[in-house]
Amino acid sequence: MSVFSKLNHIFHPESVAIVGASEEVGSMGAMFLKPFLTQGFKGSVYLVHRNKTEVMGMKCYPSLRDIPGEIDYVIIAISASNTPELMKECVEKKVKVCTFFTAGFSESGTEEGIALENEILEIACANGVRIVGPNSMGIYSPATGLYLSSGLSSRSGSLGIICQSGGNAIYLSRVSEMRGAAVSKAVSYGNACDISESDLLEYFAEDAETKVIIAYIEGVKDGKRFYSALKKAAGVKPVIILKGGKTEIGAKTAASHTGALSGSANAWTAMIRQAGAIQADTLDELIDMAVAFTHIPPLRQRRVSIMGVGGGVSVLAADSLLNANLLLPPLPDEVKEKLQQKINNPGYIYTNPIDTLDLFKGMDEVRNTVEALSEWDEIDILIPHMAYDIMGIDPEIWIDSGLTKSIVNVLVDCIKKTDKPMAIVLHYVALAKTYQAFSEELRICCEAGIAVFLSMDAAGKALDKFIEYYENIG
Amino acid sequence: MSVFSKLNHIFHPESVAIVGASEEVGSMGAMFLKPFLTQGFKGSVYLVHRNKTEVMGMKCYPSLRDIPGEIDYVIIAISASNTPELMKECVEKKVKVCTFFTAGFSESGTEEGIALENEILEIACANGVRIVGPNSMGIYSPATGLYLSSGLSSRSGSLGIICQSGGNAIYLSRVSEMRGAAVSKAVSYGNACDISESDLLEYFAEDAETKVIIAYIEGVKDGKRFYSALKKAAGVKPVIILKGGKTEIGAKTAASHTGALSGSANAWTAMIRQAGAIQADTLDELIDMAVAFTHIPPLRQRRVSIMGVGGGVSVLAADSLLNANLLLPPLPDEVKEKLQQKINNPGYIYTNPIDTLDLFKGMDEVRNTVEALSEWDEIDILIPHMAYDIMGIDPEIWIDSGLTKSIVNVLVDCIKKTDKPMAIVLHYVALAKTYQAFSEELRICCEAGIAVFLSMDAAGKALDKFIEYYENIG
Structure with missing residues (x-):
């Protein structure tokens, strides 16, 4: 037996x-x-x-x-x-x-x-x-x-x-x-x-x-x-x-x-x-x-694209992923041009990581960015991230306006429509005001079957070992 | 100028x-x-x-x-x-x-x-x-x-x-x-x-x-x-x-x-x-x-005592602090005897880390433990910790009963009465139910001027560099 x-x-x-x-x-x-x-x-x-x-x-x-x-x-x-x-x-x-x-x-x-x-x-x-x-x-x-x-x-x-x-x-x-x-x-x-x-x-x-x-x-x-x-x-x-x-x-x-x-x-x-x-x-x-392992399909290469709000956050995100042996290929001209045609936002930075400066410009900008990056063949996984507590406006304002929730809903919708593997980083915060939004948006992502990590460091460490596993089993 | x-x-x-x-x-x-x-x-x-x-x-x-x-x-x-x-x-x-x-x-x-x-x-x-x-x-x-x-x-x-x-x-x-x-x-x-x-x-x-x-x-x-x-x-x-x-x-x-x-x-x-x-x-x-640096007095030695609930948590706490070059001296017989005289709890483990098994036995046990450890001269800092989400009972029960809040209030009171340097670890959790207690108890500690860390890993890393600073300036 x-x-x-x-x-x-x-x-x-x-x-x-x-x-x-x-x-x-x-x-x-x-x-x-x-x-x-x-x-x-x-x-x-x-x-x-x-x-x-x-x-x-x-x-x-x-x-x-x-x-x-x-x-x-x-x-x-x-x-x-x-x-x-x-x-x-x-x-x-x-x-x-x-x-x-x-x-x-x-x-x-x-x-x-x-x-x-x-x-x-x-x-x-x-x-x-x-x-x-x-x-x-x-x-x-x-x-x-x-x-x-x-x-x-x-x-x-x-x-x-x-x-x-x-x-x-x-x-x-x-x-x-x-x-x-x-x-x-x-x-x-x-x-x-x-x-x-x-x-x-x-x-x-x-x-x-x-x-x-x-x-x-x-x-x-x-x-x-x-x-x-x-x-x-x-x-x-x-x-x-x-x-x-x-x-x-x-x-x-x-x-x-x-x-x-x-x-x-x-x-x-x-x-x-x-x-x-x-x-x-x-x-x-x-x-x-x-x-x-529950939510991401097998990956055998390490090329990542990042999009989110915040210059300093983007710098540290790049450091986190590179320290975890992941790769951030430069944005190719054709993807950059595609984005530039659709997005008119003077602070938007067309590199990898993409700093969308402020997502307050509207949900179309989020959707256009994800769509353009989804079509970028040389990328194995796309990681949009949301850093709640770096935002300049009062958390109460964006919680009440449902701003980050709208962004997360657009991300979830885009992820469902594409074959490009994705994970979301919801930078975990400790403030009671922002925890409320974090917690609700985490639930939305999890119910949609999306891998969420609570920091770029955590995402990097997990993806490093995750991809290594598939590299080893060939 | x-x-x-x-x-x-x-x-x-x-x-x-x-x-x-x-x-x-x-x-x-x-x-x-x-x-x-x-x-x-x-x-x-x-x-x-x-x-x-x-x-x-x-x-x-x-x-x-x-x-x-x-x-x-x-x-x-x-x-x-x-x-x-x-x-x-x-x-x-x-x-x-x-x-x-x-x-x-x-x-x-x-x-x-x-x-x-x-x-x-x-x-x-x-x-x-x-x-x-x-x-x-x-x-x-x-x-x-x-x-x-x-x-x-x-x-x-x-x-x-x-x-x-x-x-x-x-x-x-x-x-x-x-x-x-x-x-x-x-x-x-x-x-x-x-x-x-x-x-x-x-x-x-x-x-x-x-x-x-x-x-x-x-x-x-x-x-x-x-x-x-x-x-x-x-x-x-x-x-x-x-x-x-x-x-x-x-x-x-x-x-x-x-x-x-x-x-x-x-x-x-x-x-x-x-x-x-x-x-x-x-x-x-x-x-x-x-x-x-805001809350802990200068430390020039690395001897730590830990107390908290949970066997597995205690094992990982010891690993975290030792990996951060801190020391966990064994509990001396006189401290052990002092604790044994006062505490009658079959699951209480008289080592360093002290596993108090369950603090549900009452606030006197918390107070007696902190007092005995405060008098232990060979220790430079005492770290009580609270791991919210390892508890077997439903978070709603202990939130409603104010259990962890009572524990934190006793810890804060003890810390005020002793010269022994202390820091508290409130193991940070993501569940909405437990976040409520965590957040309120963090506030109580911070208002009392106590250093709080959100994991034993974080406490270890911070204390390692903190003590190294004072070692270097002599």
């Missing part, structure tokens, strides 16, 4: 029990129970609590044994010392998979914790129960209605997330969805006592719903198997890896977080490259890569 | 004329006139327009000559070809300084543009009128009530901004103020035909209102004078420089933006270092450095 068929059923339970549920703010009730009740899980949901009879208006059973129906999936949030007893109940109820939010196992470094982890693993293995964790947030599978936490989207996409850390899994899931790269399945796998990063790589490699895989990994127990799983997965779809604990103290922190043995940073870099996977340096770079 | 006394009066005009004002969205009227009318300029404001009699309810004079009173400062936004005639009017009216928003001079690369720039400069120089620009946004001096554009704060601070690009000047001014490093004076100096980056460095070096200088420079005309001005300024206060146009295409773009000759990137790096100034790589790093 392939890993895929061994694991696939755990993503499709028909009934769920939450053990240790409560309803305080920040509690399991709010975190795990709420999405089951509100976000469309089609099966049965049961609560188990030794001392409670009701949580959030739902009946609580004193033990799994007392639940009348079958239980496929159990989320466990009781103290570690009580988990061996619970595992026996899981075996009795023929549970398919348990996810352990509970910590206090091998990552604690104590003999007791290590022994407990071995004990639950032994019971599970001997009886066909699979474990995610312990010390994990579990499984997010929006199509099924499984959630790592509340506040996650119920929209299903094609991004597979393998994440040793629960918090980072939530961050990656939330932010990638917001950036238009919705999740197929995400797994926060914690201490990896049973289901490991290698199992998950093999699973996601075969999972037809998953087109792109991103992973945050602190350490692996079986390096040889991991390399083989990574190579196999990277052979069929893009896999991007962020290694946590690359420094000495980071590694020590990882050990106390998930009990992971980190390995040397250089060895990881070499292994990832050799396996045909891609290395990311930050969580946000993982998301940038997910966005690139 | 020192450069300071030569230039100081241009920041303190008693009367302003705006030439070429109009009232369309994105126009000069909205951009330059509005702040004069609404944000507290105490002197007289006059409008000049050849064909209009009124803009935004204000009388328009057909020429400067027709204005009854004196004019100290003129903002020019008419087409380049009309500026020599206007300069003659400025001479007649004994104007002290003109800022030229108008472009189409030497940066155009045309003979006509170069000749025009020489012509206006000649008229100005011969008659004691100073020019900022052309092709610039001019002067921002909130204490006087001068603005580069509308939408800028009227709060005055101690950050001097020297910026060749108008858009970048606006960005730096807006965002640094929002980050708690308000501006003393900012100058967008464009083509630098008269007042140059070197003049401004010499001015800001002597300006008592200015404690920290940041600069965005595309190129300098007199390298020797610049080096001398930079060295002099860096000898008396921190100066941080971002060089735009470091790459070949970036330099070409700079040439068409402000006519600047960029020079080699390596030469710039060497010169900045040798002058005792600091090099930044991005606009946001300029702002991070401004924040560090």
Whole structure:
């Protein structure tokens, strides 16, 4: 039986029990129970609590044994010392998979914790129960209605997330969805006592719903198997890896977080490259890569054209892309002439980057520029950009007038009408006034299936690695 | 006469004329006139327009000559070809300084543009009128009530901004103020035909209102004078420089933006270092450095303690700071014991970084942790961090419950009560729901005079250069 068929059923339970549920703010009730009740899980949901009879208006059973129906999936949030007893109940109820939010196992470094982890693993293995964790947030599978936490989207996409850390899994899931790269399945796998990063790589490699895989990994127990799983997965779809604990103290922190043995940073870099996977340096770079691979067609050359408002912004945009090994070919005479015929704006600068000076001159200017650049054959990708906070007028004026929104709508319309690959940079800003416009316009772009990056630096880094991937696979 | 006394009066005009004002969205009227009318300029404001009699309810004079009173400062936004005639009017009216928003001079690369720039400069120089620009946004001096554009704060601070690009000047001014490093004076100096980056460095070096200088420079005309001005300024206060146009295409773009000759990137790096100034790589790093120098006392050692929620976040935080050459000493037994006595939270991890697991356990835990770490002598700076989007519970729940706001209020209170240097990292997020909390809590910290960084990477990079500065000056 392939890993895929061994694991696939755990993503499709028909009934769920939450053990240790409560309803305080920040509690399991709010975190795990709420999405089951509100976000469309089609099966049965049961609560188990030794001392409670009701949580959030739902009946609580004193033990799994007392639940009348079958239980496929159990989320466990009781103290570690009580988990061996619970595992026996899981075996009795023929549970398919348990996810352990509970910590206090091998990552604690104590003999007791290590022994407990071995004990639950032994019971599970001997009886066909699979474990995610312990010390994990579990499984997010929006199509099924499984959630790592509340506040996650119920929209299903094609991004597979393998994440040793629960918090980072939530961050990656939330932010990638917001950036238009919705999740197929995400797994926060914690201490990896049973289901490991290698199992998950093999699973996601075969999972037809998953087109792109991103992973945050602190350490692996079986390096040889991991390399083989990574190579196999990277052979069929893009896999991007962020290694946590690359420094000495980071590694020590990882050990106390998930009990992971980190390995040397250089060895990881070499292994990832050799396996045909891609290395990311930050969580946000993982998301940038997910966005690139979700929305941009394969590129094998590095020629970029930039258009936007602002001289200084254009200078820095050019620096960012060139530093990222991209090319900015000079604007050919025929494109320049085409633009000059259509655009009468004394500040417009006919170079690459094009500085349109001010887009306030009208939407025709935006459309004419994009159309002319779309027909420029020697360019592989066009990047229009919008730098909200360099504009001289008060943000309130352009938010109220809908100016930047009109520009973004024209860009989206143009992108839909052309075959030229495009990405948009919406320079991310921190001001409350401009955030409002940024956020709304990001949503418009993402809903149209356009790759958006939040700075030219981020776009450059992502495109460099994105194109390198296609250069390597030829 | 020192450069300071030569230039100081241009920041303190008693009367302003705006030439070429109009009232369309994105126009000069909205951009330059509005702040004069609404944000507290105490002197007289006059409008000049050849064909209009009124803009935004204000009388328009057909020429400067027709204005009854004196004019100290003129903002020019008419087409380049009309500026020599206007300069003659400025001479007649004994104007002290003109800022030229108008472009189409030497940066155009045309003979006509170069000749025009020489012509206006000649008229100005011969008659004691100073020019900022052309092709610039001019002067921002909130204490006087001068603005580069509308939408800028009227709060005055101690950050001097020297910026060749108008858009970048606006960005730096807006965002640094929002980050708690308000501006003393900012100058967008464009083509630098008269007042140059070197003049401004010499001015800001002597300006008592200015404690920290940041600069965005595309190129300098007199390298020797610049080096001398930079060295002099860096000898008396921190100066941080971002060089735009470091790459070949970036330099070409700079040439068409402000006519600047960029020079080699390596030469710039060497010169900045040798002058005792600091090099930044991005606009946001300029702002991070401004924040560090505005709020953190001098540090000469690199020992940091981190506290916050989240295992994966802690691992990456350690990696970020170690990659930035900072040190994370292990938690000494006496601090660990002190914490263990006070804190009973099974997930709390007593290492450095401290993972408080969940701060939902209560505000006493936050206070106890900060207090114990403040007394740890071998640490030079403490960095509490808040990662909004790793939290398992729905952002709406903790926003409504005011949870993170309570935490930030406790942190701010603790910071006020201790001598231990601190900075806070509010991990910046893009989700609309969490942005609301982030933005409000950033404001609380900034109003309390606390350095806030938006990621641990950004904090690490800024602190590395910040401490290096104090290591070098001994």
